[in-house]
Amino acid sequence: MIRLEKRPQPSQTWSMATPLVAVVATMIFGGALFGVLGTNPLAAIRTIFFDPLFGEFAFYYRPQLLVKGAPLVLIAIGLSLGFKAGIWNIGAEGQYIIGALVGAGIGLAFYPLEAWYIFPLMILGGAFGGFVWAAIPALLKVRFGTNEILVSLMLVYVAEQFLASMSLGLMKNPEGFGFPGSRNLQEYASAHNTELIAGSGMHLGVVFAFIAVIFAYVLLNRHMLGFQIRLTGEAPRAARFAGVKPARLILFCLGTSGALAGLAGLFEVSGPAGQINIDFNVGYGFTAIIVAFLGRLHPVGILLAGGLMALTYIGGEIAQGQLGLPAAAIQVFQGMLLFFLLALDLLTNFRLRLAKGEVA
Amino acid sequence: MNETLLKIEGLTKAYPGVVANDSVSFDIDVGEVHALLGENGAGKSTLVKMIYGLVKPDSGRMVLRGQPFAPAEPRAARADGIAMVFQHFSLFDALNVAENIALGMEDPPRMRDLARRIREVSETYGLPLDPFRTVGDLSAGERQRVEIIRCLLQDPKLLIMDEPTSVLTPQEVGILFQTLEKLRSEGTSILYISHKLEEIRRLCDTATILRLGRNVGTCLPAETTARDMAEMMVGSTLQTPERAGRDFGDVALDLSGLSVPSPSAFGTSLKNVHLTVRRGEILGIGGVAGNGQDELLGVLSGEIPTAADAVKLGGQPIGRLGPTARRRLGLLAAPEERLGHAAASDMSLTENALLTGAVREKLVANGFLRWGAAQGFAERVISAFDVRTPGPANAARSLSGGNLQKFVIGREVLQAPEVLVVNQPTWGVDAAAAAAIRQALLDLAAKGTAVVCISQDLDELMEISDSFAALNEGRLSAPKDTSGLTVDEIGLMMGGAHGMEVAHV
CATH class of the missing domain: 3.40.50.300 (P-loop containing nucleotide triphosphate hydrolases)
Structure with a gap:
């Protein structure tokens, strides 16, 4: 019989090792799944994990990695601050949309004026939009004790309706022949989030993602506010005893994660996506929740997890195209990754013991 | 009076890294109040959990009224006439006394009959308690009475009490002791766990002292000073705290x-x-x-x-x-x-x-x-x-x-x-x-x-x-x-x- 025994304190080694073991386990079981579906497992694994980085068309896929990874990391960093404190912002997708709408709205309002200050204003607007959208559940929670999970999640659907209304109404391109969607910001130089190095995929959002990682690392490890965030998550009563003001912490965590999600939306709409449209959001806000946990809510971990998640997305698309794997199989594969990670997480706090069953 | 109810022989229980009980032996006589004395971590809780069927011993055996006794679960221990009042109560604040007691029974009688029996028991043993009061409104002492009456309804032969007086006022302790003495006079044995030496000297007939999982001695509390018992518990001479002057400022x-x-x-x-x-x-x-x-x-x-x-x-x-x-x-x-x-x-x-x-x-x-x-x-x-x-x-x-x-x-x-x-x-x-x-x-x-x-x-x-x-x-x-x-x-x-x-x- 296998028994679980609580460790006197969390194991550092396992905390670092579980993501790696989880990835390996996913490769094994995912490979088996692909095998059952009639695809060569090794080829499938190679297509997903290897080809985007080192394959024949890697020159095309590598920039994609940054483009897909940056918004995930940017959003996940914000979410991780709240998650660490036990404040659950599930609505990053909505904050991402509103950030994009406000940012793009500012850009479109200036059209066709060309000026240096337009893009910085759009960045501020994007962050502000996301902040405000996240401040709604925060204020409701502080004032009326509502559940931030439900409120932030439901606001995603409100944001999606806003997005549709804007794409079909206020922000619709007057020269768009009646098609839904705004003007393409890629064709408006002052509002375009250009690649910093052509062909690298490196845009300002990637830079912001890296800055967010460093900022979060310093905050959590060196600053009193970060300590209070961790303390609140570990022991809320001890946090109050230590003098943490819960209301301020809720506003900070939700506000920051909203602002970062809004920034991610702004960089996406002004760069890779180019325009506001009905199908602008593709689920970065939800996937970022997985990324945050895959990275164990640690800034560096989130950076790696964002890269890994982007890799499975791109590799998954290649596998769909080249090997004919169904999209559902790729989603199962990604789900497996999270499953193994959470399951193996147990080993950080418990150790397995093989023991003889007790004689009754 | 000297008939043995429960004989404990060489009970041992080890947890990873610690031996909670190391071949503990003692006897509990019929109609005896037996104290189990020891510091925190001396192994008192583990021992009574073994008697109550919550924990299985690694080795050793128990004999109840001449029969081998190895309860697989608390239900079996209860069936053999063993009842326990835990230090931490397991009561639902929102339910009333009778409902709480019914929840712990194998097949509860109708509420009216149960309430009558609760009243009978509470009057017989001097434990005033209204079966229809909500538990959330009761004091700690009254909650303890609910637990005790829950046990007494099973008509136990051995009643185990874990630190019962830690939640009571001195007056409530007096009421409890009268109840326990009445139970003793009716031939019920009581295993009384405590580290409060004066009350053990007042109440108990025999005391078994545990230290670091071992039985380090038995004594007659009435004839032993509290200080001697404390030093048996601790295994060394006790330092009494001292303070210097008593000058108060503003x-x-x-x-x-x-x-x-x-x-x-x-x-x-x-x-x-x-x-x-x-x-x-x-x-x-x-x-x-x-x-x-x-x-x-x-x-x-x-x-x-x-x-x-x-x-x-x-x-x-x-x-x-x-x-x-x-x-x-x-x-x-x-x-x-x-x-x-x-x-x-x-x-x-x-x-x-x-x-x-x-x-x-x-x-x-x-x-x-x-x-x-x-x-x-x-x-x-x-x-x-x-x-x-x-x-x-x-x-x-x-x-x-x-x-x-x-x-x-x-x-x-x-x-x-x-x-x-x-x-x-x-x-x-x-x-x-x-x-x-x-x-x-x-x-x-x-x-x-x-x-x-x-x-x-x-x-x-x-x-x-x-x-x-x-x-x-x-x-x-x-x-x-x-x-x-x-x-x-x-x-x-x-x-x-x-x-x-x-x-x-």
Whole structure:
């Protein structure tokens, strides 16, 4: 019989090792799944994990990695601050949309004026939009004790309706022949989030993602506010005893994660996506929740997890195209990754013991 | 009377890293009150859990009335006439007494019949209790009666009681003892677990003393002094805390007309509390658990805000200030619950030192943490209070209760407070650590700190405090000088038997 025994304190080694073991386990079981579906497992694994980085068309896929990874990391960093404190912002997708709408709205309002200050204003607007959208559940929670999970999640659907209304109404391109969607910001130089190095995929959002990682690392490890965030998550009563003001912490965590999600939306709409449209959001806000946990809510971990998640997305698309794997199989594969990670997480706090069953 | 009911032979139970019971043997006679005595961690709980079928022994055997006895689960133990009253009650606050009792029965009778039987038993044994009252409204003593009556309805041959008096006023203890004596006269055996020596001397026929999992001796409590029993328990000579002079300075802490609703639904609201503590004075606050102790600590630590004037520190109104601002002014506190309130269990001792030490020990500069200084502070607490741990990087939960408590108290004491408030400073702590903590509080007072010690351990309060007041349903009695206080006076301050007449036995 296998028994679980609580460790006197969390194991550092396992905390670092579980993501790696989880990835390996996913490769094994995912490979088996692909095998059952009639695809060569090794080829499938190679297509997903290897080809985007080192394959024949890697020159095309590598920039994609940054483009897909940056918004995930940017959003996940914000979410991780709240998650660490036990404040659950599930609505990053909505904050991402509103950030994009406000940012793009500012850009479109200036059209066709060309000026240096337009893009910085759009960045501020994007962050502000996301902040405000996240401040709604925060204020409701502080004032009326509502559940931030439900409120932030439901606001995603409100944001999606806003997005549709804007794409079909206020922000619709007057020269768009009646098609839904705004003007393409890629064709408006002052509002375009250009690649910093052509062909690298490196845009300002990637830079912001890296800055967010460093900022979060310093905050959590060196600053009193970060300590209070961790303390609140570990022991809320001890946090109050230590003098943490819960209301301020809720506003900070939700506000920051909203602002970062809004920034991610702004960089996406002004760069890779180019325009506001009905199908602008593709689920970065939800996937970022997985990324945050895959990275164990640690800034560096989130950076790696964002890269890994982007890799499975791109590799998954290649596998769909080249090997004919169904999209559902790729989603199962990604789900497996999270499953193994959470399951193996147990080993950080418990150790397995093989023991003889007790004689009754 | 000398017929043996339960014979325990060589029971051994080992957990990873610790032998909880090491071949423990003793006999319980029919109609005997048998005390099981020992410090925390001596193995008392493990032993009774084996008798009650909650834990299976690794080796050894038990014989009940001449038959081999190895209960696989509590149900089997109950079927053989063994009942247990746990230290922590398993009652639902929102249900009434009869409903709670019905929940624990194999096949409960109709509610009306059950209520009648509850009344019968409660009258027979002098345990006044109304079957239709909601448990949430009952005092701790009354809740315990629910548990006892639940056991008595099974007509037990052996009743196990785990620390039954820790939640009772002296008057309620008197009622309980009358009940237990009546049970004994009817031939029921009682296994009585406690570390309160005087009451064991009053009640018990025989005592078995456990130390570090071994049976270190048996004695007749009536013929043995409390001190001798204590030294058997501890295995060494006890140091009695001593204090130097008793010079009080100005009033350091002043509560006047403090009324605060409790933040939780089944908590106790504080009603019109007045108290003053002078520099160098230790004020002991007694009372049965759940009479407003947590709320009083919250009001003083700053977790529960009050009207500004209700709490004054050195004459300055601080009722609206939060915990951080109060620490800056020198009002420090150590709550009862070590893990989760006084300390964060998964965080290191360094981080836990930062938890309350940030302001006074200057562990933060411009919002940034000074990890080196925090670790230094944690190390000072560890060495000054002899906290047994490999180092400050260890998680709080890896420490034993006594060691963590020394850390928690030491963390506040070393910050040189003007006023220190502690709640249950030695709860669940071994005798040596408890003595060290009490000594530290006395030393602190000798240096001019005003100390408020909230505790349910009356012996502790009598030992260290200069004045004594009691909390009863959120009201604080007027403080009295400790010297010359009698047990009866203390009991009345604690609310007597909580308004209940002693039933006629």
